[in-house]
Amino acid sequence: xNFTICKYLPIAALAGLLAIVAAGCSGAQQDHIVTPAFxxxxxxxxxxxxxxNILLQTADKLxxxxxxxAWNAPQQTAIPTAKVQFGDSTRRLLSSGKTELVxxxxxxxxxxxxxxxxxxxxxxxxxxxxxxxxRATELSSVPVKEIQIDCDWTATTRDxxxxxxxxxxxxxxxxxxxxxxxxxxxxxxxKLKTGVPPIDRGLLMCYNMGNLKNPLTKNSILDPEExxxxxxxLHEYPLDLDVALPIFNWKVLFRKNEYAGLIQNLPTENLDxxxxxxxxxxxxxxxxxxxxLGYDLHKxxxxxxxxxxxGDILRSARILKKKIRNEKLTLSLYHLDSxxxxxxxxxxxxxxxxxxx
Numbered sequence: 001x002n003f004t005i006c007k008y009l010p011i012a013a014l015a016g017l018l019a020i021v022a023a024g025c026s027g028a029q030q031d032h033i034v035t036p037a038f039x040x041x042x043x044x045x046x047x048x049x050x051x052x053n054i055l056l057q058t059a060d061k062l063x064x065x066x067x068x069x070a071w072n073a074p075q076q077t078a079i080p081t082a083k084v085q086f087g088d089s090t091r092r093l094l095s096s097g098k099t100e101l102v103x104x105x106x107x108x109x110x111x112x113x114x115x116x117x118x119x120x121x122x123x124x125x126x127x128x129x130x131x132x133x134x135r136a137t138e139l140s141s142v143p144v145k146e147i148q149i150d151c152d153w154t155a156t157t158r159d160x161x162x163x164x165x166x167x168x169x170x171x172x173x174x175x176x177x178x179x180x181x182x183x184x185x186x187x188x189x190x191k192l193k194t195g196v197p198p199i200d201r202g203l204l205m206c207y208n209m210g211n212l213k214n215p216l217t218k219n220s221i222l223d224p225e226e227x228x229x230x231x232x233x234l235h236e237y238p239l240d241l242d243v244a245l246p247i248f249n250w251k252v253l254f255r256k257n258e259y260a261g262l263i264q265n266l267p268t269e270n271l272d273x274x275x276x277x278x279x280x281x282x283x284x285x286x287x288x289x290x291x292x293l294g295y296d297l298h299k300x301x302x303x304x305x306x307x308x309x310x311g312d313i314l315r316s317a318r319i320l321k322k323k324i325r326n327e328k329l330t331l332s333l334y335h336l337d338s339x340x341x342x343x344x345x346x347x348x349x350x351x352x353x354x355x356x357x
Contacts (some may be wrong), residue, residue: 014131016315032324037061037332038351039104039244046087046248050338058349061100062149063332066134069127071114077113080130086138086322088121092143101139103131104148112157112164122159124167132173133202136327146178148203155186161179173246179211185209188237202239206316207334213259213306219282221306224284224315233321240326243356245316246308247333247349248340253295254302265339266293268305282306310348317355324356 036059042046045064047055055062067083080099094101105127115123129267135144149168153161169179183202187194209222209230222245251263268282269278270292286301297303331353341349 027326031270031327032321032356033328034353034357035060035101035328035330037063037330038336039063039065039332039334040336041065041334042337043082043084044087045090045091047093047336048338050112050341051336052089052093054341054346054349055099055336057346059099059103059314059333061330061332062094062336063102063104065150066103066105066131066282067106068294069123069309071108071111072192077112078119080124080126083130083329084134086140088190091139091184094139100146101142101144102146102148103144104150105131107149107151107161107164109154109157112151112161112235115160117160117163121167124164124171126310126342127164128168128171128173142152142286144177146179146180146181147174147220147298150182153194153197155193155195162195169198182244183239183241186229188234189230191237194302199239200244202237202240203244203330203332204234205244205334206318207244212252215254215257215259215304216304218303219306219309219312220252221248221250222308222312222316227316227319231319234320234323241324242330243320243324244332245313245332245352246337247313247344247352248305248337249305249343250303252306253297254297254304256300257302260301261293262301266295271303271305277303307343310344310352314355317352321356329356342356 006042011350019152038059038061040062042065064084065082067080070081074080092280093099107127109122112120131147136141145227147168148164151161160324165181168174178200180201180203181197181199182205183197184205188202188204197299206227207221210217210223212220253260270286272279275287276290277286279285282305284303284305286297286299286303288299290297333349333352
């Protein structure tokens with residue numbers, strides 16, 4: 001059993017956690033050996049004390065976004081952006097060997113749409129080279145066993161994206177390393193259309209499953225009912241799968257019944273005033289023009305609060321538990337951020353990590 005948390009909990013408390021997770025589960029359940037992990041998705045890899053403590057107490061692995069690959073229209077080429085910079089405390093933590101590092105690269109689907117096959121090959125070489133340059137420069141003593149690629153590919157871009165993945169696997173810098181890639185729920189459900197990527201493992205992203213831009217959507221981040229629909233034939237997916245679950249939240253702004261963007265880090269209590277908003281469920285209607293923490297809001301704007309509800313996370317995990325066929329898997333939470341973590345107790349984070357066991 002590959003849980004760091006076992007070292008921090010008495011056996012009786014651990015048994016209690018397992019009982020909580022097991023409660024409400026029905027039918028035969030697949031037992032799994034689970035490696036707990038977090039994503040870190042900021043360009044400044046500087047972990048504050050809270051983030052370091054929760055990582056060391058609950059997880060064994062950290063997926064760090066090394067850089068993005070975006071399309072530069074003026075230059076008509078793919079370029080790396082948002083390259084990570086590590087703080088000294090993060091370097092020390094990763095060099096200690098207590099947490100496995102997984103370099104991760106995000107590639108925009110627009111990039112894959114614009115590249116021809118020749119450019120795909122050269123881009124693969126550049127990606128492999130930059131990953132190794134960052135590792136050698138920033139984390140020279142940290143071994144890398146796995147590298148992950150993140151791209152929301154489509155049926156239109158799959159051939160070019162899959163070519164890029166094959167070229168990465170062939171690159172000397174990837175020899176002896178596991179190549180994983182993120183897989184969206186729709187890519188998994190419609191695998192005949194979107195294809196199955198040529199990788200060693202997939203990581204199923206179990207969030208952002210609803211229509212964010214639809215005013216009638218209840219919660220686009222996580223909805224167990226939608227999860228059930230998307231994972232009906234999950235057991236048939238031909239790759240071993242790891243899992244990512246959300247712990248983030250945001251607010252979705254609608255103006256004149258049209259999607260107008262996301263609002264981050266605006267506390268709900270700023271909206272909970274009878275003279276400012278009228279609330280129905282998780283949606284607030286503005287009663288007057290106002291400015292809140294730099295956000296210019298108008299009368300009749302709608303703001304939908306979306307959360308990664310603890311109960312919904314566990315219900316989603318129970319759905320996945322009986323459908324993931326591989327015995328060993330990584331369960332990663334998105335993402336390691338102290339503001340996000342304030343919404344959960346350490347006990348709840350540990351319970352989530354136990355939920356797929």
